[in-house]
Every structure is written in C-alpha cells, then in structure tokens.
Amino acid sequence: MKDIAPSDxxxxxxxxxxxHGRALPTDGTQLRLxxxxxxxxxxxxxxxxxxxxxxxxxxxxxxxxxxxxxxDPRFTRETTRLPMPGDPHADIDADAQESIRVGGPLDxxxxxxxxxxxxxxxxxxxxxxxSYRAKIAEIVQxxxxxxxxxxxxxxxxSAYAAPISAxxxxxxxxxxxxxxxxxxPIFVGESTLxxxxxxxxxxxxxxxxxxxDDVLSDLVxxxxxxxxxxxxxxxxxxxxxxxxxxxxxxxxxALLLHREQWDWLGANPDRMPAAVEEFVRVGSLFVTLFSxxxxxxxxxxxxxxxxxxxxxxxxxxxxxxxxQFDNPEQFDVTRDAFGHLGFGxxxxxxxxxxxxxxxxxxxxxxxxxxxxxxxxxxxxxxxPLPFAHPVATHATGQVLVEWEQ
Amino acid sequence: MSLSILVNTSACxxxxxxxxxxxxxxxxxxxxxxxLLEESPGGSQESSVRRAASLCPAxxxxxxx
Numbered sequence: 482m483k484d485i486a487p488s489d490x491x492x493x494x495x496x497x498x499x500x501h502g503r504a505l506p507t508d509g510t511q512l513r514l515x516x517x518x519x520x521x522x523x524x525x526x527x528x529x530x531x532x533x534x535x536x537x538x539x540x541x542x543x544x545x546x547x548x549x550x551x552x553d554p555r556f557t558r559e560t561t562r563l564p565m566p567g568d569p570h571a572d573i574d575a576d577a578q579e580s581i582r583v584g585g586p587l588d589x590x591x592x593x594x595x596x597x598x599x600x601x602x603x604x605x606x607x608x609x610x611x612s613y614r615a616k617i618a619e620i621v622q623x624x625x626x627x628x629x630x631x632x633x634x635x636x637x638x639s640a641y642a643a644p645i646s647a648x649x650x651x652x653x654x655x656x657x658x659x660x661x662x663x664x665x666p667i668f669v670g671e672s673t674l675x676x677x678x679x680x681x682x683x684x685x686x687x688x689x690x691x692x693x694d695d696v697l698s699d700l701v702x703x704x705x706x707x708x709x710x711x712x713x714x715x716x717x718x719x720x721x722x723x724x725x726x727x728x729x730x731x732x733x734x735a736l737l738l739h740r741e742q743w744d745w746l747g748a749n750p751d752r753m754p755a756a757v758e759e760f761v762r763v764g765s766l767f768v769t770l771f772s773x774x775x776x777x778x779x780x781x782x783x784x785x786x787x788x789x790x791x792x793x794x795x796x797x798x799x800x801x802x803x804x805q806f807d808n809p810e811q812f813d814v815t816r817d818a819f820g821h822l823g824f825g826x827x828x829x830x831x832x833x834x835x836x837x838x839x840x841x842x843x844x845x846x847x848x849x850x851x852x853x854x855x856x857x858x859x860x861x862x863x864x865p866l867p868f869a870h871p872v873a874t875h876a877t878g879q880v881l882v883e884w885e886q
Numbered sequence: 887m888s889l890s891i892l893v894n895t896s897a898c899x900x901x902x903x904x905x906x907x908x909x910x911x912x913x914x915x916x917x918x919x920x921x922l923l924e925e926s927p928g929g930s931q932e933s934s935v936r937r938a939a940s941l942c943p944a945x946x947x948x949x950x951x
Contacts, residue, residue, distance in 0.1 A: 552945055595896075602900035602918035607909075609918075610902070819907070819941055828899050830943030835902045 502531030505540070505769070509797060511731050511862040511875045512738070512763060512812070518542055518798045527784045530793065532772070538791035539784065540769065542798035544805035544820065546782050550792055551827035553781060556773035557590050558829065560789075576708065577678040577715075584705075584712015587720075587771060587829050594828060597713055600703045602832060604653060604696045610835035613653060617840055620648045621847045629851070634858045637880040642729035642844065643669055649840050650722045653833075655695020657687040668718055681714040721833045724766045727877040728837070729844045730862075731764035732757075734880055735812050736845070737857035742814050747849040753842045756814035758821065760841060762800045763812050765823035768873035769793040793873075796822045852884040889932055890950045891939075893922045897946040904938035904947060911935055912947075920946060 509515030521528040522542035530540040541547045550556060573581075581588075586597040603609065628640050635641070647665045650656075656664050660683060666672070667680050684697055692698035696717050700710045736743040746756055772791040779786050786792060800821045801809040807816075824831035831837065848855060861878025869876055891911070900918030904911075911924045911931055927935060939947040 551943075595899075598899055599917065599919075603916060605902070606900060606914040606918040607902040607905040608914060819937065824901075824943075826943045828944055830899060830901050832900065835906065 502529040502537035504531055505868075505873055507865060507868065509768065510865055512735055514797055514801050514810070515768075518768075518795055519801070522795075522798045522802060526782065527792075530791075532791050536790065538772065538793070539786065540793045540795050541784075542795045542802070544799040544802040544822070546784065547794040547796075547799040547822055548826050549781055550773060550794060551770075551822075551825065551829070553779075553827075554590070555776055555779045555781075556792065557776050558588050558771065558773060559590060560774040571674050573675050573678060576711070577675065580678070580708045580712035580715065582712070584709045584714075585716055586713065586832075587716070590828070597705070597709065598828075598832060600700060600705055600713060601696055601717055604699060605832050605834075605836055607835045610839045613649070613836060614839055614843070616652055617649055617843050618847075620652070621645055621843045624648075624844075625847050625851050632886065634881040634883045637733055637882050638726065638730045638877050639879070641848075642726040642877070642880075645729065645844050646722050646726035646840065649725070649836070650718070653696060653836055654684075654717055655688065655693050655697045656684055656718070657691070660684055660687070664718075668722065677715055677719065678711070681711055681718055684718070685710060685714055721831065721837065723877075725837050725840050727766045727875070728760055728764050728841050730860075730877050730880045731875075732760035732841060732845050733848060733855075733882070734857060734860045734862060735760065735763060736814075737855065737882070739812055742812070743849065743855075744853070746814055747853050750846060752814070753846055754838070755817070757838050757842050757845075758818035759812065759814045759816055760845070761823035761838075762806070762818040762821035765796050765800060765821070766874045766877075767796040767823075768868065768875060769795050769797075770822075770825060771829075771872050794822065796825075797875075855882050855884050857881070858883050888926050888929070888951060889935060890926050891922055891924075891935060892948040892950070893920045894944075894946040894948070895919050897944045899944045899946075901943050903941040903943065907941060908934040908938040912938055 506515045506517035508517055526543040526546040527539045527541045529537050532538050541550055586594055624641055624645050628635050647669055651661050651664055667676050685701055688697045688701045692701060697714060700714055772793040775786040775788055775790050778788050803809050805820050824834040858881040860880045866876040866878055898920045902914055904920060905913050911927050913921050913923060915921050939949050
C-alpha cells in the first residue's frame with residue numbers, strides 16, 4: 482500500500498499532484514465517519530485536498546502522521562489567521578484587528594504563542610478543573626431542574642447542553658455578573674465580531690476595577706499589552722464553549738443509541754472518566770482541525786510538503802484509525818480511548834480540556850441519575866448536516882429526548 | 887535499569903494529560919506547568935508513566951531506561 486494517495490484516482494503517473502486536489506467530503510455524520518474519508522484513509526495517510534483559496538494541499542487521515550504534523554514546528558498557524566478575508570462578520574475596528582493579530586494563541590507560534598498560552602494556562606490545570614467541580618455540579622443541577630418542567634420532548638442542545646456550557650464558560654473566564662446575561666446572546670447566538678470585541682473590552686475594564694480568581698482577571702494582572710489582553714480575551718470567551726455543548730449532546734445521542742452502555746454507565750459511575758475519553762473520540766466537533774502551513778519544503782513520514790502548502794488533520798478519521806484503535810467504528814465506553822485527537826495535539830492542543838472533561842462528565846451523569854429511562858426521540862445529527870464555516874466542524878443540531886412524566 | 891524521567895518545563899503547554907493519567911508521578915504547579923514528583927518511579931508506575939509521555943501533546947516528557 483502506498484502511503485500517499487495519487488491525486489488523481491485514475492492514477493495518471495506523470496501528473497503533478499498539486500493540480501488535482503479532492504473536495505472535502507460531506508457524506509459523514511457525527512457518529513458515522515464519512516465513507517469517503519474512510520476510503521482515503523485506507524488508501525494513504527494523506528490525500529491531496531483542494532483548499533478554498535484555490536491551492537492544493539493535504540488532508541491527513543491516519544492517527545500517527547496526524548500527531549507528527551501537529552507536533553512539527555516546521556508548520557505554522559500564522560498564515561491562516563481568522564477571520565478569513567471576506568467574512569461578513571469580520572468588519573472590526575483597527576484596534577480589534579491588531580488584537581487579533583497579536584493576541585490569538587492558535588494563530589501564533591513559538592515564543593509569542595508560549596507567552597499567550599502561559600497567561601491563561603493556570604486556570605485550566607487539572608487541579609483548577611477539579612476546583613470548579615462543585616460549582617459545575619450546581620450549574621448542571623439547576624439546568625436539570627429547568628428542563629424537568631418541560632412536558633413532551635426537550636431539545637437537549639438548546640435547553641441543556643448550550644446553557645450549561647455557557648454558564649461554565651462564564652464561571653471559569655470570570656465574566657462579570659452584570660455582563661453574564663449578555664454573554665449567550667453575543668457568543669452563542671448570531672452576532673458580529675465587533676460586538677464580541679466590545680463585550681471583551683467591557684469585561685476587561687470591569688475586571689480591572691474588581692479582579693477575581695479567573696482567566697480575565699489574570700489577563701488584566703499580566704504583563705501582556707492591551708492588544709494582547711483584548712485578543713486573548715476574545716479567544717477565551719469564544720473558544721471551546723460550542724465544542725463542550727456539542728460533546729454533551731452527542732455523548733447522550735451515542736449512549737441512547739447503545740442503550741446497554743447507557744444502563745451500564747449508570748450503574749458504574751466510577752467508569753465515567755474513561756467513558757468521557759470515548760465520547761471525545763467519537764464525538765469531537767472537528768472533522769478537520771484548523772489547517773497548518775508548511776514554512777519550508779519538508780518531508781514528514783513519507784509525505785512531501787511544499788512551502789506554503791496547507792495541511793489539515795482530519796480528526797474524525799484519525800480518531801477512527803484501526804492502526805490506533807481496535808474495532809474503531811464501534812462506540813464502546815469501556816475501551817481505552819486515549820490517543821484520540823479530539824482535543825488536538827501539539828502546542829495548540831486544547832488548553833481547556835481538563836475543564837471540558839469535568840463538565841461533560843457532570844452533565845451526562847446528571848441526566849442518567851435523574852432519568853435512567855431517558856429516550857432518544859430524534860437527533861438532527863444522525864443525518865448529514867452542513868459544516869460550520871470556515872473550519873470543517875460538525876453542527877450539533879437538535880437532540881430531542883423524552884422521559885416518563 | 888529503572889525508568890528515569892526528564893521533563894522539559896519550557897516545552898510544557900499545561901494541558902494536564904500527565905497529571906491525569908499518572909498523578910503520582912506528575913502534577914502541575916500554580917502556573918499549570920509540569921512538576922515531576924518522582925524522577926525514578928518504581929516498576930508499578932511504569933505503564934502509566936509511558937502513557938503520560940505518549941499522551942503529552944508537547945512531547946515534554948522524556949523517558950530513559
């Protein structure tokens with residue numbers, strides 16, 4: 482088997498691979514990998530992919546090569562900063578543009594990245610995640626109380642997962658009380674980037690007056706420049722919230738489609754941490770991660786990448802790579818699912834992953850405890866949904882559940 | 887020869903994987919950065935230490951032996 486797929490499936494030997502990229506397939510669902518991506522993975526570790534700007538780069542579908550790429554400093558994130566040109570929500574003032582340039586940890590490498598990441602890392606350690614647990618449990622129980630009032634099917638995504646995720650986000654970031662009601666409309670609902678920046682500025686100004694034990698207060702206490710603080714504040718207020726909500730909803734869908742696992746986990750709550758790894762393996766929001774760009778001509782494994790070429794890691798495929806996981810298509814909460822890329826890998830690996838694990842475990846467990854007979858009525862994510870723009874992520878969709886009144 | 891561990895605190899990105907899977911050998915300081923609790927842990931720790939090294943997203947844990 483070749484390691485690199487021919488760019489043209491008919492295999493024209495002398496054609497330049499860079500001229501024939503394939504389009505990212507849209508035939509997958511959250512819990513069922515795109516058959517096209519699975520076929521590409523069988524064929525090779527990497528496949529030529531057509532990018533939106535017209536150039537042909539690569540998509541990596543095997544777990545081992547994916548990890549090598551995410552760890553390799555010869556790739557950069559700096560050339561594809563968001564927002565992309567032409568994004569209608571990206572009409573922002575000049576200060577905000579500068580803040581995006583200097584304050585985005587995912588969009589910078591090396592020392593700049595390290596300095597930004599270290600400003601926020603303290604509040605996301607394992608110890609910190611455990612310290613939030615009691616408050617997270619309170620937030621979850623309040624939301625259980627809220628949906629318990631419903632009669633008939635409830636959309637778990639909008640009535641449970643999203644509000645829990647937003648409230649935990651506000652808790653950890655330290656969104657001031659007087660702004661917390663405005664958080665969800667701006668960061669969860671339809672909004673503009675400018676409104677998000679305005680919110681971030683107001684939150685930082687309030688934290689300057691009344692600092693607390695939270696991420697935003699750490700930013701105003703740090704030696705970061707005002708633009709760095711503002712850019713970083715925008716990132717931490719935005720990132721991770723929808724992924725956690727998605728994982729809560731999607732984990733419940735997976736469990737209710739495998740009733741015996743729902744029942745087993747309900748009887749074995751001590752096995753929840755291992756189950757959460759499996760939720761993240763199969764339920765990660767990302768079809769592909771944010772692409773990386775080669776800073777030089779390079780060879781990694783058997784893949785040759787030219788300067789300026791983009792490479793995307795297909796998390797959905799790498800998390801179901803039989804070279805890494807036995808029987809990878811099977812959802813199995815008893816498996817050892819570590820080694821998945823659901824939280825990424827390399828220097829940009831999810832900083833909030835320990836908090837995410839805590840929230841997901843609490844939110845799923847609370848449903849099992851309260852309604853062991855919970856039933857899945859329907860979930861939009863069982864059918865292909867359009868990707869979210871500009872990175873290929875799965876939409877969560879409605880997840881309708883019901884229980885005996 | 888027993889396993890010896892080196893941690894690279896400047897490479898560490900504070901993801902907490904080592905503390906999660908091998909909490910008796912690794913923890914995070916107040917800045918979230920790795921702290922090695924045991925440089926040469928006993929054989930019973932070996933598999934969890936190897937797991938921590940392989941899961942570290944920044945490859946900040948080096949094992950010898």
